Amino acid sequence: MSTIAFLVHPRRPDAIALAADASRWLEERGHKVLMPADGTPAEPLDGVDLAVSLGGDGTMLRTVNLAWAAGVPVLGVNLGRLGYLTEVEPAGLQAALERFLSGDYALEDRMMLEVAWKTALADTAGRGGSRGSSLALNEAVVEKTVPGHTIRLTATISRRPFVTYAADGLLVATPTGSTAYNLSVRGPILSPCLRAIVVAPISPHMLFDRPLVLDPAEWLELTVAGPRPGVLVVDGRTTAPLETGDTVTCRAADRPVRLVTFGPRDFHSILRARFHLADR
Numbered sequence: 409m410s411t412i413a414f415l416v417h418p419r420r421p422d423a424i425a426l427a428a429d430a431s432r433w434l435e436e437r438g439h440k441v442l443m444p445a446d447g448t449p450a451e452p453l454d455g456v457d458l459a460v461s462l463g464g465d466g467t468m469l470r471t472v473n474l475a476w477a478a479g480v481p482v483l484g485v486n487l488g489r490l491g492y493l494t495e496v497e498p499a500g501l502q503a504a505l506e507r508f509l510s511g512d513y514a515l516e517d518r519m520m521l522e523v524a525w526k527t528a529l530a531d532t533a534g535r536g537g538s539r540g541s542s543l544a545l546n547e548a549v550v551e552k553t554v555p556g557h558t559i560r561l562t563a564t565i566s567r568r569p570f571v572t573y574a575a576d577g578l579l580v581a582t583p584t585g586s587t588a589y590n591l592s593v594r595g596p597i598l599s600p601c602l603r604a605i606v607v608a609p610i611s612p613h614m615l616f617d618r619p620l621v622l623d624p625a626e627w628l629e630l631t632v633a634g635p636r637p638g639v640l641v642v643d644g645r646t647t648a649p650l651e652t653g654d655t656v657t658c659r660a661a662d663r664p665v666r667l668v669t670f671g672p673r674d675f676h677s678i679l680r681a682r683f684h685l686a687d688r
Contacts, residue, residue, distance in 0.1 A: 410457040410509060413442040413480075415471045417463035423487050426498050427462050433502060439509070452477040458508055458668070460485060460501075461494070465588075468493040469643045472520075472545045476665045481515055483508065483668040493545075493584070495669055507670055516669050519582050519603045519624065520661035523548040523642050528653030537654075542642045545665060546585030548658050549641045550630055550650065551577030551610065558613050560633035566626045572633055576611040580628060580658040587679070595619045599675055603660065627659035 412434055414427040431441040442456060453459055453474050461471035461484045468484045472493075475482045484494030485501055496504045507513055521544040527537040542548075552559040562572045581590040583598035586606055591597065595608035596619060607628060608619035622628065632638050634652030641647060650656070679685070 409438050409440060411440040411442060411455060412505070413453050413456045413459045415459060415461050415463075415467065415474070416443070417467045417487070420463060420487060422498070423462040423467075426485070426487075426501060427460075430460070430501055430505065434505065453480045454478045456480050458483060460505075462498075463487050465493050466644065469545055472665050473543050473643075476520060476543060476661075476663075479663075479666075481666045481668050493667070495667065495673075504668075504670065508668060512670070514669050514671070515666040516600075516673060517664035517666055518545065518584050518600060519664055520545055521548060521580065521582050521585075521605070522659050522661045523580075523640070523647075524657045525640055525648050525650070526655050526657075527651065528655070529651065540648055542645075542647055543661065544585070544643045545582065546588040546643050547579055547581035547590060548643075548656065549577055549579045549589065549610070550632075550638050550656055551641065552636065553639050553649075554636045557636055558611075559636055559638045561638070562631045562633045563607075564629045564631075565622065567629075571616060573609050574613045575609040577609075577638070578630060579606075579608045579610055581606040581608065587682075590619075593619075596621060597679070600673075601675075605658065605660065624660040627657060630656045630658075 416423040416427045427443055434441050459471050459475040459480050459482045461468045471482055485496055486494035523544055524541040526539045558574045560574050561578050563570045583602045584600050586598040590606055590608055593608050593610050595606050603624040605622040632650050632652050632654050638650040640656055
């Protein structure tokens, strides 16, 4: 008997209905199903054999965060528009579950990014600066909050001073995230099989405006240089406000997330289809 968790977009009736149908099919065959009422479990998926994401890439990103903590493989079902991360279409879900339960599948490792932040100032009770951390499959972004002005971010790479950016923000992406926000700021597209960290300025107001590709063993620390504040956004989620002196550290996570596939994923064919690339 296997335990399957369905994580659905709570405002997508088609996702809820598809999960309900698949749950009945699994339970009739003696498997256990976890499907929280609001679509997302509050705790890591300990004891789960497979996490199934039903939605778009946003739902997939939330699923990955929960599954990574428990070492659970993820199967993405595309009910969104782009579906860079999802493996199957809705009509193929039952067949995909049959293949997974019979062992007829492969796992594709995707690098994750560990994102930690620390405030420089004590809180109102006099305690030291606050800390927090999060995981990203796509990217972390430190960006401005004041319209019409840039944010200044001092960057160090593995404790070595690099440069102070003046820009609308700075984006730090994984290879998977190279086809997300990174794409719109003209960052490089990386094969998802790579382990690397992309650093790309957003609308830079400086001569050095080129993206960087770092080795996964290198890590990046960003300090808000002032005088204006910023905000940290991780995989599209507003995560922490940042003031002058606050820091954000990005490094490769110690292990990947594992995505279920049913054959080699042709990344270049996906690019061709998504961008309607024609032969010249």
